[in-house]
Amino acid sequence: MEDLLIQALNGLASASSLFLVASGLTVIFGVSRIVNFAHGSFYMLGAYLGWTLVTRLPEGLAGTPFGFWGGVLLAALITGLIGMVVEMLLLRRIYGSPELFQLLATFGVVLVVQDLALMAWGPQDLLGPRAPLLRGSTDLLGLRFPRYELFLICVGPVVLGLLWLLFHRTRWGRLVRAATQDREMVSALGIDQRRLFTGVFFLGSLLAGLGGALQLPRESVNLHMDLAIITEAFVVVVVGGLGSLGGAFLAALLIGELHAFGILILPKITLVLVFLVMAVVLVVRPHGLLGRASAPVRGAAAAPDPPVGPTPRPLVIAGFAALALLIVVPPFLRDYEVSILVDLAVFVLFAASLHFIMGPGGMASFGHAAYFGAGAYGAALLVKHLAAPMGIGLAAAPLAAGLLGLAFGWFCVRLSGVYAAMLTLAFAQIAWSVAFQWVEVTGGDNGILGVWPAAWANTKLVYFYLTLALCLGGTLLLRRVVRAPFGMALRAQRDSTLRAEAIGIDGFRIRWLAFALAAAMAGIAGGLFAYAKGSVFPTYLAISRSVDALLMVLLGGVQTLSGPILGAIGFAGMQEQLMRASDLWRLIMGGVIIALVLFFPQGLAGAVRRLWEGRRA
Amino acid sequence: MSVVLEVEGLAKSFGGVRAVQGVGFAVDAGEMLALIGPNGAGKSTCFNMLNGQLRPDAGRVRLLGRDITGMVPRRVWRLGVGRTFQITATFGSMTVRENVQMALLSHAGRLLHLWRPATDAFVAEADALLARVGMAEQADRVSAILAYGDLKRLELAIALANAPRLLLMDEPTAGMAPRERVALMELTAGIARESGIAVLFTEHDMDVVFAHADRIIVLDRGRLIAEGAPPAVRANPEVQAVYLGAGLVHG
Numbered sequence: 001m002e003d004l005l006i007q008a009l010n011g012l013a014s015a016s017s018l019f020l021v022a023s024g025l026t027v028i029f030g031v032s033r034i035v036n037f038a039h040g041s042f043y044m045l046g047a048y049l050g051w052t053l054v055t056r057l058p059e060g061l062a063g064t065p066f067g068f069w070g071g072v073l074l075a076a077l078i079t080g081l082i083g084m085v086v087e088m089l090l091l092r093r094i095y096g097s098p099e100l101f102q103l104l105a106t107f108g109v110v111l112v113v114q115d116l117a118l119m120a121w122g123p124q125d126l127l128g129p130r131a132p133l134l135r136g137s138t139d140l141l142g143l144r145f146p147r148y149e150l151f152l153i154c155v156g157p158v159v160l161g162l163l164w165l166l167f168h169r170t171r172w173g174r175l176v177r178a179a180t181q182d183r184e185m186v187s188a189l190g191i192d193q194r195r196l197f198t199g200v201f202f203l204g205s206l207l208a209g210l211g212g213a214l215q216l217p218r219e220s221v222n223l224h225m226d227l228a229i230i231t232e233a234f235v236v237v238v239v240g241g242l243g244s245l246g247g248a249f250l251a252a253l254l255i256g257e258l259h260a261f262g263i264l265i266l267p268k269i270t271l272v273l274v275f276l277v278m279a280v281v282l283v284v285r286p287h288g289l290l291g292r293a294s295a296p297v298r299g300a301a302a303a304p305d306p307p308v309g310p311t312p313r314p315l316v317i318a319g320f321a322a323l324a325l326l327i328v329v330p331p332f333l334r335d336y337e338v339s340i341l342v343d344l345a346v347f348v349l350f351a352a353s354l355h356f357i358m359g360p361g362g363m364a365s366f367g368h369a370a371y372f373g374a375g376a377y378g379a380a381l382l383v384k385h386l387a388a389p390m391g392i393g394l395a396a397a398p399l400a401a402g403l404l405g406l407a408f409g410w411f412c413v414r415l416s417g418v419y420a421a422m423l424t425l426a427f428a429q430i431a432w433s434v435a436f437q438w439v440e441v442t443g444g445d446n447g448i449l450g451v452w453p454a455a456w457a458n459t460k461l462v463y464f465y466l467t468l469a470l471c472l473g474g475t476l477l478l479r480r481v482v483r484a485p486f487g488m489a490l491r492a493q494r495d496s497t498l499r500a501e502a503i504g505i506d507g508f509r510i511r512w513l514a515f516a517l518a519a520a521m522a523g524i525a526g527g528l529f530a531y532a533k534g535s536v537f538p539t540y541l542a543i544s545r546s547v548d549a550l551l552m553v554l555l556g557g558v559q560t561l562s563g564p565i566l567g568a569i570g571f572a573g574m575q576e577q578l579m580r581a582s583d584l585w586r587l588i589m590g591g592v593i594i595a596l597v598l599f600f601p602q603g604l605a606g607a608v609r610r611l612w613e614g615r616r617a
Numbered sequence: 618m619s620v621v622l623e624v625e626g627l628a629k630s631f632g633g634v635r636a637v638q639g640v641g642f643a644v645d646a647g648e649m650l651a652l653i654g655p656n657g658a659g660k661s662t663c664f665n666m667l668n669g670q671l672r673p674d675a676g677r678v679r680l681l682g683r684d685i686t687g688m689v690p691r692r693v694w695r696l697g698v699g700r701t702f703q704i705t706a707t708f709g710s711m712t713v714r715e716n717v718q719m720a721l722l723s724h725a726g727r728l729l730h731l732w733r734p735a736t737d738a739f740v741a742e743a744d745a746l747l748a749r750v751g752m753a754e755q756a757d758r759v760s761a762i763l764a765y766g767d768l769k770r771l772e773l774a775i776a777l778a779n780a781p782r783l784l785l786m787d788e789p790t791a792g793m794a795p796r797e798r799v800a801l802m803e804l805t806a807g808i809a810r811e812s813g814i815a816v817l818f819t820e821h822d823m824d825v826v827f828a829h830a831d832r833i834i835v836l837d838r839g840r841l842i843a844e845g846a847p848p849a850v851r852a853n854p855e856v857q858a859v860y861l862g863a864g865l866v867h868g
Contacts, residue, residue: 305710307759481731488735489728492708492719499706502668503720503775504691505728513729 015256016156020211022236024204030180030243038109040230046212050075065132076210083205111590128216241291271433349471351552351564353521362494364421367428373541374401375523376530390454401523409515447537557603621815627676654836699776709761717743720778786818
């Protein structure tokens with residue numbers, strides 16, 4: 001009983017912290033429709049800045065209540081200002097871009113901030129001081145409970161109350177609410193949207209910074225805080241309903257308590273539990289607990305996708321030339337270089353499979369790594385438990401991934417936009433948790449070792465040719481399918497759901513099968529990757545891999561069939577080179593991503609295509 | 618003449634608003650039936666219940682004697698109902714011909730084929746349909762860049778792709794120039810008579826309605842208030858009241 005009470009209180013305390021971060025995220029989304037990945041970075045910055053301000057105080061202030069609390073508030077304020085600057089310099093330019101591009105840009109900010117924080121504060125975990133006035137614990141119903149946790153429990157409702165007052169009792173707050181409901185109407189009424197947006201970013205980032213700084217007495221400050229919190233904050237915001245403060249509060253309570261009690265009751269599946277709840281909520285209430293379908297943004301509809309014509313001759317020639325090089329050159333390369341080529345081939349198919357559902361399908365997937373991982377684990381599990389030969393392992397890879405795609409896709413393709421992206425993310429996290437926590441079968445964090453190719457393919461060179469054949473085959477098959485009736489039907493339901501239904505196209509079925517086909521192709525890539533590395537790990541299904549795939553597709557350009565190929569080569573090649581050449585690869589990579597979003601919104605292939613068409617025109 | 622579409626007792630409410638109440642009518646093969654009424658009369662609601670975009674609260678819709686009430690649009694289409702929209706809906710990333718090919722492929726049940734390029738399928742059939750609506754020269758243009766009148770004609774070609782028994786046209790001439798309107802309606806009427814297709818259309822332009830409809834039904838505030846040949850409807854005092862305002866009738 002006592003345990004339960006303590007856990008309940010712990011849950012409330014984490015719910016409060018979570019709410020601080022999620023409230024900022026949801027307010028920003030409500031107004032700007034930007035899913036702000038960098039929100040977690042602001043949280044981390046708040047914590048680091050707070051640490052510096054609190055620990056590096058001049059003599060007289062150190063350790064005093066004023067020093068600590070002043071430092072926390074100042075850290076939040078500075079974070080708010082940083083958020084404002086990011087909005088003015090970057091996000092303001094891309095409000096008209098597709099959702100995923102905005103996501104990509106904010107992810108670029110995440111990378112940049114990670115390296116800047118590393119430079120400023122170093123790689124080691126930093127321990128913050130305890131909070132003056134709130135040290136020690138207090139008796140509560142006969143239990144000893146840390147005072148700081150009690151304080152945190154109060155912070156959540158207080159902030160909710162203050163935000164409520166701000167949004168309901170001030171002119172500015174009413175404008176924000178109006179813009180959340182109908183942005184275009186607000187601007188038609190003569191309100192300067194830019195100042196409104198900048199203000200909202202200041203507020204949102206300030207809340208994130210406050211959330212981060214308030215963590216100082218609870219846990220160490222480190223460089224992984226950003227992505228750890230942003231995933232949870234996404235879950236909270238999506239479960240609560242995008243743009244809904246009350247929803248975020250409810251969802252934070254739900255998730256906080258779920259964590260607290262999950263550890264007591266089902267420690268094995270805590271990770272799955274949170275995402276399972278999110279999946280259930282999204283399936284039952286597609287707009288979250290308190291969310292409503294947002295008014296469509298009128299007039300801002302993106303230009304229609306360009307038609308898919310026959311492959312231009314020069315491209316065919318370039319393709320054949322590249323293929324010839326890939327066949328002739330590798331025997332003269334070192335093993336290490338050949339293995340890089342293997343990786344590239346794998347990533348090309350992985351990216352092409354994601355592009356298939358994103359481009360022609362018009363669906364957003366934020367969890368494509370699940371199917372890559374399913375292919376890898378599908379093969380590796382057969383090897384580990386049944387000692388299956390490589391042929392069977394490679395055949396099982398697309399099968400396992402395709403079946404998983406059928407299962408997950410059945411839910412995911414019902415939703416659209418950000419909600420669909422988040423549901424795919426939830427399912428991917430569930431898959432990751434299973435790989436991570438079901439140690440008896442998957443080996444958990446240690447993965448599965450000894451997944452080596454068959455004897456005949458056991459040199460780097462032969463394995464490269466095998467990979468090239470399969471990945472090229474898969475990629476070309478997808479290109480073929482895009483032009484076939486099935487791919488046309490896929491594009492048809494993307495272009496106009498209304499018209500598609502009116503000529504007998506079952507949009508759900510088409511999207512569902514396309515999702516499964518893409519999953520199967522990602523599975524082939526995953527299976528080949530497993531045999532190339534000789535092992536599989538839960539990281540194969542991690543968010544960062546899903547993000548990698550997204551980056552490849554968006555880098556290359558969603559609107560062209562060659563996009564994912566160029567994107568995969570460009571991204572993986574750049575990452576590889578940067579990681580070897582510079583400690584600051586994240587900084588450079590983030591900068592490149594931001595530059596691409598700003599200057600090449602159609603991706604690499606789109607830019608090349610425009611150059612080409614411009615020259616011919 | 619044989620009855621193609623029969624509607625009886627159709628009703629739909631949105632919250633407390635009774636958009637359509639107890640509407641019933643029938644359309645014969647080869648007949649042009651116009652559904653008119655002032656703004657908010659329930660024309661579009663009525664229309665959307667016929668091909669399954671909205672589920673009626675009450676009433677029956679029968680197509681060639683078969684009950685299709687509440688069937689989803691794609692099944693209604695498979696039973697032979699073509700549809701054009703008030704705001705045109707076409708596939709913007711495809712060429713004009715591909716738009717029609719899509720409907721033909723769907724009609725042939727070949728949507729799940731993965732190998733042969735779709736552009737090679739039913740080329741002659743698609744071009745014949747486009748020629749029928751006067752769009753043959755634009756077959757290779759991307760539909761996203763078409764002029765509005767051309768989009769309406771493309772929609773007609775798509776709607777004809779599965780050899781429908783019934784065409785539902787919601788404001789077929791909205792947004793078109795006067796001369797184009799007459800041309801499109803003459804085209805439609807010709808096709809309807811020639812192929813024995815029943816056509817039900819809503820329309821704001823009374824010139825179009827009285828020139829091309831064989832019969833007219835009038836909706837007001839969700840109820841059917843008049844039905845008959847154009848001259849009779851024109852002379853109906855209730856219809857005049859609805860369109861010209863009560864003031865004229867009373868003095």
